[in-house]
Amino acid sequence: MSRAKSRIQTDVCGDCGSADPSWASINRGILLCADCCSVHRSLGRHISQVKSLRQGSWQPSVLNFVNQLNAHGANSVWEHLLLDSAAPKSLKRKPAPKDAVHPTKADFIRAKHVQLAYVLKPTFQAEEGSSLELELSKQLHASVRAGNLETSLRLLVQGADPNFYHEDKGSTPLHVAVKSGQLSQIELLLVYGADVNALDAQGNTPLELARQAKQSVIAERLLEVMYEVTDRLTFFLIGKKPNHASGQHLLIPGQSKKEMSEQLKIARGKLQLVPNRMFEELVMDLYDEVDRRETEAIWATSTLNPDSGAVPFLPTNPHLSATRNQGRQKLARFSQQEFAGLLMDVLLDAHRRQNMANLRPMDGPLPAGLAQLKAAALAPGGGRSVSNVEVETLRQRIQDQELTIHELRSMIQKLASENNQLKSSIDTKDHDVQLRIDSHLNGSGGASEGSPERDQEARQAAAAAAAAYAKRPVSMYETRQTPRDESRPPITQSLYSMAPAGGSASMDPGNGTQVNGGTGAGQLPSFEEVKRRTDVVARRIKDLFAAMKDLSQREAFVPSAERIRLAVVDLMALFPASIIASESLRGALQQLNFHGNLIQAECARLQQCLAAEGMVATAAGTVPNGGGGGGGAGVAGAAKPLAESIQQSMEQVRGCAYDLAMSTKMLITHLQQA
DSSP, X not given: OEEOOSOOSSOBXXXXXOBSOOEEETTTTEEEOHXXXXXXXXXXXXXXXXXXXXXXXXXXXXXHHHHHHHHTTTHHHXXXXXXXXXXXXXXXXXXXXXXXXXXXXXXXXXXXXXXXXXXXXXOSOOOTTOOHHHHHHHHHHHXXXXXXXXXXXXXXXXXXXXXXXXXXTTBOHHHHHHHHTOHHHHHHHHHTTOOTTOOXXXXXXXXXXXXXXXXXXXXXXXXXXXXXXXXXXXXXXXXXXXXXXGTOOOOOOOOOOSOOOHHHHHHHHXXXXXXXXXXXXXXXXXXXXXXXXXXXXXXXXXXXXXXXXXXXXXXXXXXXXXXXHHHHHHGXXXXXXXXXXXXXXXXXXXXXXXXXXXXXXXXXXXXXXXXXXXXXHHSTTSSOOOOHHHHHHHHHHHHHHHXXXXXXXXXXXXXHHHHHXXXXXXXXXXXXXXXXXXXXXXXXXXXXXXXXXXXXXXXXXXXXXXXXXXXXXXXXXXXXXXXXXXXXXXXXXXXXXXXXXXXXXXXXXXXXXXXXXXXXXXXXXXXXHHHHHHHHHHHHHXXXXXXXXXXXXXXXXXXXXXXXXXXXXXXXTTOOGGGOOOHHHHHHHHHHHHHHHHHHHHHHHHHHHHHHHHHHHHHHTTOOTTOSSSOOOOTTXXXXXXXXXXXXXXXXHHHHHHHHHHHHHHHHHHHHHO
16 A cells, blocks of 8 residues: 555646645546535545545555546546537536535536536447447447556446456456556456456456466456455454455454453344345445545545535435435444444454355355455465365364254154144044034934034034134244245135135034025025124234334234234135135135235235344444434434335235225125125
């Protein structure tokens, strides 16, 4: 790392022309004065990546890349229309150094860098069967062979893909730049999102090509880029970086010898359960927050009025969800000690995930800056030698794991066999109960129709079969049965998939009415019994609505929906398929079954959304929901606006509950008509 002390050739601010600029925008390739830099910082790193020329720590290749890009007219790419004499006069003029920052300079900078109002739009026509992006990407693929950075920047700004794979050449622009030894072109591509792990037609990464070509400087730089995220977090904590040349890719700071609190153990356990994709997003957000804090510290010591251009929290990124933007802003409310603890936990978990990745394939992509660890460990010279003792230890562990897997498989097979036996036994009993009911209703089998003892016996057996499913306590509900995907699961159950085969016998046959057109002596249940069970469904829906008023009790949503579904099952048990001849009544029962299943799925999705929202809020402590810019009460005491996904899920649950209530009403209506 080196400090930038030399003057760059075009030593003026790219946005207002002020002399002696002290800041630079890396991805824009221009220099900035303090006033214009304050506006750039408020836009966010997704627009402009600013760094101090005097106090920032620079990689030599990055500083040289900014020097070349600025000297070769990068600003003409961003201000092309302003330099064109044929441009319309309605365009905003470029501000002067003494113009006010707000609104003159700020409006111009937003138009220039956010709206890209002065960039040259591509005018050539794409060939038939091609696209504009494809043509631009092909030009970029050819441009990076030479050192003309301004041309490559213009193509990237116009829409060229830095990860474009040329089918004919079998490579990406980054492979071409590495082969050509163009380090500045490599830096430009990396700044605009080129994948350092991309493979060419021969299966080589850019790092492998650099090693094959004996380009040690490029190889070292690519290796550093692969671990840039974790290196930045480690450097922020202890001021050191791992020595990648010696095979050290993760440097874990020394941990305190104090006993870990129970709360910290729980927090780390939750972090380990975070999926790889969410962990990747968390690491990227922490990287941006580290950059903001480092830049803020330099800003406070380098300007006369640091409060005027301060950025107290990460700016909003419109490409991210509202929930994630809120979580990013809450990171600013962490104290230095709290933030350091969070970084420590993330680095430890990154190390744990990497060890797991070396043992078995992951079920998803590793976070940015971590996915390269496995490739580097497998690369020639990328890992250290392993002793025989370690090999034997790992072999013994693998054998123990295989033995455990074998035992678990045997246990699963045994449980599956017992489950099949129980199902067969239940089906047999249900069939016997149904035969006894039919025998009793038809007066066959030698039974006396007027025998009260046999009538009571059949009635009790049928009621027991109908309640077989509903006997399971709601407290035994297992969350693993809920839909795991956020999308609504398809409901494919048949009309009576939730009701036992003999469940119809729980009705009182003496109070029903004869079904016209039926085959046999089946009777509809009494109106009073149906009304009583529909009232139970209505009460369960009210209980769910009461639970939804307090979102902190989100664990009660799915059990409440389970109770609703069981009440629906109990209601449908009164209507076996053998006694339903009315199409309208059958349709009402189908709607009832559909919405009874659907409300459980929607409650599960609502609970998942609330859990995801609560994970960010728990990590933020007493951070206000409105962002890190102002004070205010903590999360527990503030009126917290709901995320859009949670609001949509709540509307879906309310809609399902309304449809379910209407289905019960339709059932009552059709029963009266029948």
